[in-house]
Amino acid sequence: MIEVRGLTKRYGEVTAVDSLSFGVLPGEVTGFLGPNGAGKSTTMRMILGLDAPTAGTATIGGRAAAAHSVPLKAVGSLLDAGALLPSRSAYHHLLALAAGNGLPRRRVHAVLDEVGLGSVARRPAGTYSLGMKQRLGIAAALLGDPPVLVLDEPLNGLDPEGIVWIRGLMRRMAAEGRAVMVSSHLMGEVELTVDHLVVIGRGRLIADTSMAAFIEANSLREVVLRSPQAPEFAGRLEAEGAAVHRDGDALVVTGLAAPAIGALAAARGVELHELAPRRTSLEEAFMRLTHDSTEYAAEKETATATDKEAA
Numbered sequence: 001m002i003e004v005r006g007l008t009k010r011y012g013e014v015t016a017v018d019s020l021s022f023g024v025l026p027g028e029v030t031g032f033l034g035p036n037g038a039g040k041s042t043t044m045r046m047i048l049g050l051d052a053p054t055a056g057t058a059t060i061g062g063r064a065a066a067a068h069s070v071p072l073k074a075v076g077s078l079l080d081a082g083a084l085l086p087s088r089s090a091y092h093h094l095l096a097l098a099a100g101n102g103l104p105r106r107r108v109h110a111v112l113d114e115v116g117l118g119s120v121a122r123r124p125a126g127t128y129s130l131g132m133k134q135r136l137g138i139a140a141a142l143l144g145d146p147p148v149l150v151l152d153e154p155l156n157g158l159d160p161e162g163i164v165w166i167r168g169l170m171r172r173m174a175a176e177g178r179a180v181m182v183s184s185h186l187m188g189e190v191e192l193t194v195d196h197l198v199v200i201g202r203g204r205l206i207a208d209t210s211m212a213a214f215i216e217a218n219s220l221r222e223v224v225l226r227s228p229q230a231p232e233f234a235g236r237l238e239a240e241g242a243a244v245h246r247d248g249d250a251l252v253v254t255g256l257a258a259p260a261i262g263a264l265a266a267a268r269g270v271e272l273h274e275l276a277p278r279r280t281s282l283e284e285a286f287m288r289l290t291h292d293s294t295e296y297a298a299e300k301e302t303a304t305a306t307d308k309e310a311a
């Protein structure tokens with residue numbers, strides 16, 4: 001697992017990471033979320049031992065990343081998938097990494113198969129699409145078969161197929177008992193994949209919660225229903241304590257769950273054409289949560305005000 005305690009990084013006047021403490025548990029995908037400039041990459045670099053903290057500690061399996069005799073066996077990471085020698089093939093790139101870390105050649109074949117690059121492994125990396133580079137980056141992360149994975153914005157710039165693939169891979173890695181940490185600045189990107197959320201803003205911890213608890217806290221229970229008897233049924237629902245408002249030809253009900261509404265309709269012989277629970281988007285909830293800590297919010301608001309004045 002990853003443990004971060006009082007982690008702080010200052011660059012001159014800028015405090016990029018500010019007394020952060022959280023854990024990333026085995027068997028879970030932990031989403032590390034925050035707006036641009038929140039300090040996600042800086043935190044991940046310190047966890048990986050690529051940057052020295054100004055204060056605090058970050059450990060992997062109880063030790064600093066650099067203190068592991070073969071770091072690739074302790075943690076695999078994807079930071080910048082573009083950082084490859086363009087003339088070197090995926091196979092030789094991985095072979096060099098394996099040799100440098102005392103890992104057997106069979107691991108190279110195993111990870112190439114795992115990421116689906118087997119058939120193109122001899123082509124120079126410079127000819128790869130972004131999705132293929134991302135797969136190669138993941139292959140390098142998996143080379144040491146590590147119990148911990150740290151992936152910085154792995155979905156950036158990927159096509160839908162690549163996104164589905166990385167999501168599936170992260171779920172599989174967690175199911176195998178690994179601790180998976182994945183950063184993103186978009187809730188929508190990770191919403192379906194993560195078990196746990198660590199949200200930061202301006203380097204500080206804003207939320208550390210299970211995804212289920214986040215959904216529970218931010219789901220506005222609304223049910224949309226359509227019925228030819230909507231006007232009469234609305235009164236019945238209100239008599240049961242629900243709040244009802246019209247939205248076109250639909251009724252939007254809060255205060256009663258869909259099964260209760262369905263049962264009531266069945267008991268009253270009301271014909272239903274639609275009965276659909278819906279929730280507010282988690283992206284909106286995330287934006288509300290991080291609004292005050294968005295680095296460029298003030299500029300954006302000023303611009304909006306100016307636009308309005310000009311209009």
Ligand SMILES: Nc1ncnc2c1ncn2[C@@H]1O[C@H](COP(=O)(O)OP(=O)(O)OP(=O)(O)O)[C@@H](O)[C@H]1O
Binds near residue numbers: 036
């Ligand atoms: N080497 C550096 N020197 C000075 N300031 C830095 C350095 N690296 C990061 N920062 C600053 O630290 C803050 C956090 O940056 P960081 O890249 O960690 O954020 P992030 O959450 O990963 O953002 P993004 O989603 O845009 O990648 C920013 O204000 C950034 O400008």
